[in-house]
Amino acid sequence: MDREQEEMQFLGLFGVFTESFKIISSWRKIFSQITLTLILPLSFIYLLHIEVTNLLLHKIFNNAEEMSFTPLGSPRYEKLSDLISSEWATFWLFKIFYFTVLLIFSLLSTSAVVYTVASIYTARDVTFRKVMSVVPKVWKRLMVTFLCVSAAFIAYHIILFLVVFTWAVTIGSTKAGIAVLVILIILFFAGFVYLTIIWQVASVLSVLEESYGVQAMKKSKELIKGKMGLAIVIFLMLNVTFILIQVLFKAVVVTGWKLGSVDRIAYAMLCFLLLSVFFLFGLVIQTVLYFVCKSYHHENIDKSALSDHLEAFLGEYVPLKARDVQLEQYHV
Known part of the structure; x- marks a missing residue:
């Protein structure tokens, strides 16, 4: 990250996207490793969920329709009723499995990307092994924040x-x-939209500061003041992109549009790659937005202190102290 923090506050939409692209392209090796290890499985489980959900619901609705034309109380009716109950049980078990795996990989991916971007910001030597040793210690804080946001x-x-x-x-x-x-x-x-933006910034806060849970949400709410317009535009652009990828996958892979199996596989791979790039890019943008908000509020982050605390992640986990990272003001 070439920019000094004082300059970060002046980044607009194009600047945030450009800065995020520069970070990923300059450190493409480690981001490629993070993508292969965490983000690709996240993308795969998400797309698999769409396909499997469609198949299960299709079977359930077909059997329900057949049952509606079957005499009540007949052996066939009872058999279809049991089959539908079993299929619903399978459906909900799959949903529980999906949400569990999705949550785990989402938290791990967020931890890895945020830690990596912060390490780049402090000009630390960051390796994939270091990142993966830190991730298991950080994601628990993210889980608390996620639960609080979910309650909200x-x-x-x-x-x-x-x-x-x-x-x-x-x-x-x-x-x-x-x-x-x-x-x-x-x-x-x-x-x-407002709650989602608070959640995104609070996730970065949970990794880089001592706050997590409700406290991280409160600090996130204060941080995004003055940059709400930028945050909303970023949110809308990312979500429109996300929706377009989903629509493409459902249209050409799930429903097929009369395509052959080879074409469907090709489109499935395309959607898989697009979604993986989207997840990585979105997490980097989320972290850059945090630094932009900190800069806008003149909350100078001491790079040496942040570096020391990032190094502490590699040993016994020590959260970033507010006196070192959060509240040191600078004047323009």
Whole structure:
């Protein structure tokens, strides 16, 4: 990372993307190793989940449709009923397996990429072996933050349900009600984006500072002030890209579009590679955005102190102290 921290605050959308690309291209060996070890499995399990979910649901719906034309209480009806119950059990077991593996690889990938970018920022000698020795010690803090964010999302959706229920039993589908519903949808989307951005920055905080969990969320909320517009545009661009990759995979691989098996495999590999690049690029951007926000608030990160604490990861885990990393102000 060639830029001094004082300059980071001036990075806009193009600057953040350019800086992220430079980091990855300059250190492509270690990022390639991280991708092969952590990000490729993450991408594979995500795409596999789409394909398997589609197959399982297709079987369940076909059997349910056949059962609807079968006489109630007949042996065939009972057999289909048992088969559907078994298929639903398989479906939910697969979902539990999927979310568990996805969470593990997501946390490990985030830990590895954030630690690597921070090491590059401090001009430390970073190797893949060092990164992999640090990751198991850091991901637990990320897990706590993830659980806190998940609780916030659950509470947010509960509040949404109560608001929508109140809307439905009061003004409902009247003209005024439709207008209120549109406003509610906009507010819900805005709140969802806001919580997601807080989560992304809080994840970096959980690795590079002593804060994690609710405290990391609070600090993330303060950090993104003043850079919210930039964070929102980055969020939207990344998510549009993510959705396009999913749409491509579902359209040409899952449904096939009358393509042959060779073509479907080729497109599956393309989506697999695109998703892997997307995950890596997104995590680097997430870390660069953290440094941009720190710079904007004039919270100078002492590189030598940060380097010492990154080195401490290799021994007994020592979280980054606020006095060393977070609150040292500089004046422009």
